[in-house]
Amino acid sequence: MGSVTTKKHANGLDYVEINTALCQARIFLQGAQIDHFQPTGKPPLLWVSEADDYQPGNGIRGGVPVCWPWFGMSTEAGFPQHGFARTRIWNLSSVAMRNQWVDLRFDLKISEEDKHYWPHNTEVSVLFSLGDTLSISLVNTNLGKQTISLTQALHSYFPIEDIHQVTASGFSGAKYIEFAKGPYSQTTDEVQFDRETDRVYTELGPVQLLHTPQGIIEVSRENSRSAVLWNPWIEKSKRLARFNDNDYLTMLCLEAANVLEDKLELAPGETHSLVTHIRWKD
Numbered sequence: 001m002g003s004v005t006t007k008k009h010a011n012g013l014d015y016v017e018i019n020t021a022l023c024q025a026r027i028f029l030q031g032a033q034i035d036h037f038q039p040t041g042k043p044p045l046l047w048v049s050e051a052d053d054y055q056p057g058n059g060i061r062g063g064v065p066v067c068w069p070w071f072g073m074s075t076e077a078g079f080p081q082h083g084f085a086r087t088r089i090w091n092l093s094s095v096a097m098r099n100q101w102v103d104l105r106f107d108l109k110i111s112e113e114d115k116h117y118w119p120h121n122t123e124v125s126v127l128f129s130l131g132d133t134l135s136i137s138l139v140n141t142n143l144g145k146q147t148i149s150l151t152q153a154l155h156s157y158f159p160i161e162d163i164h165q166v167t168a169s170g171f172s173g174a175k176y177i178e179f180a181k182g183p184y185s186q187t188t189d190e191v192q193f194d195r196e197t198d199r200v201y202t203e204l205g206p207v208q209l210l211h212t213p214q215g216i217i218e219v220s221r222e223n224s225r226s227a228v229l230w231n232p233w234i235e236k237s238k239r240l241a242r243f244n245d246n247d248y249l250t251m252l253c254l255e256a257a258n259v260l261e262d263k264l265e266l267a268p269g270e271t272h273s274l275v276t277h278i279r280w281k282d
Contacts, residue, residue, distance in 0.1 A: 004095050004102055011054045016092060020100045022131045030056065031086040032106035032126040035063030039132045042280050043214050047159040047251045052242040059086040061242040062157045062251070064136060066126060069118050069150040071228075071259050076117075082155070084114055090126070101131040120148050122266075133279040140273075142266040150264050153228060153257035154276050156219065160212045160252045163193050163231060168254065170208035176201045176229075177260070193252070196233035202226045202260050210252060215280050219254050222275035226262035228255040 002020030009015060009028075018025040026036040038044040048062030059065050059082075067082040074080075080087070090106040097103075106126045110118060121144035129135040142148055160166045172189035176199040184202075191197070204227050210217040221227065230253040232240060237248045256276035258264045264272055 002097055002100055002102065004097070004104070006092070009054050012056050013054055014089075016095075016104065018102050018104075018130055020097075020102060020130075022100045023134075025102075025128075025130050025134075027104065027106075027128060028060065029089050029092060029106070031059055031066055031088065032090040032108070033060055033063050033065055033086065034128065034134070034136070035060050037130065037134045037278070039280060044159060045134060045217065045278055045280065047157040049243050049247050049251075051244045051247070057087055058242065061240075064157070065155040066138060067151075067153040067155050067255075068124060068138065069122075069152065071151040071153045071257060074117075079117055083152075084117055085124070088114070093125075101129060104128045104130075120144055120146075122148065127273075133277055135275065135277045138274040139271065140264065140266055141271040142268055145268050147265060147267050150266070151257070151259045152264065152274060153255045153259065154274065155228075155255045156253060156276065156278065158210055158212075158217055158219075158252050158254060159214075159250060160210060161214055161250060162212075163249050163252065165213050166252060167192050167211040168208060168229060168252070169211065170205060171201065172205075174201045174204040191229065193231055193233075196236055197229060197231045199229045200226065200257075200259055201229065202262055208254060209281065210254065218277075218279050218281040219256075220277045221256040222277075223272060224256050224258055224262065224274055224276075226257045226259045228253065228257055228259070230255070 015028045027034045052061040065086045068085040094105040123141040125139045127137040168191040175184040207220045
């Protein structure tokens with residue numbers, strides 16, 4: 001039988017540990033952030049910097065941070081980058097096990113403090129489905145009387161062993177902005193890495209592949225036509241908090257998103273689920 005247990009990190013953060021015949025995983029209540037997922041008999045599918053010290057109040061540098069209700073820098077001065085959800089404590093509201101698959105739901109209660117950033121009546125949840133594949137759903141419901149607009153992302157960090165030996169594919173026909181500046185460019189199917197890469201893709205198909213020395217990681221999305229491809233390379237790595245100078249060699253972010261013209265416009269009573277599925281492709 002599998003197990004789902006709540007534990008406390010040495011630095012004080014509470015987390016849920018999952019052990020089944022299909023996988024091992026760990027999800028922190030802070031940020032509803034998964035930092036470890038490993039299908040049985042295969043390598044881990046998520047990367048975390050060894051420089052991260054898991055301090056309360058800091059988003060973990062790795063795993064899958066939840067960027068909500070905006071991605072990147074806010075248009076409002078002083079608002080936190082990538083929103084506030086990744087540093088807040090979420091509530092684990094349900095756990096279910098079915099044939100060694102585990103489903104968990106985390107809900108975020110918007111505090112009075114956070115209404116300064118987000119004065120809207122919404123419900124937001126993160127759903128995890130864990131087996132030999134990892135599926136994450138970021139679910140928004142508009143409980144108010146006005147249409148609301150937001151951007152969001154599931155900021156997935158992947159272990160790629162050697163950035164010089166990695167190719168990302170599945171980008172044919174999409175457009176991207178480099179370094180959030182533009183202009184839009186038509187893109188080829190494959191991307192290789194020899195410099196800082198910070199691309200926001202739109203009009204993107206639902207499946208991309210990361211061809212790594214350890215194997216092929218398949219990343220697919222639902223209800224998303226945008227994604228972010230990111231590696232900080234040499235100079236930016238030196239400036240990042242909780243990140244070693246040479247970490248760029250062993251990580252790559254490919255993030256399911258709703259950004260730019262793919263931003264979410266949620267009508268009263270409407271629900272939207274941004275979903276990503278991650279697996280080793282056999």
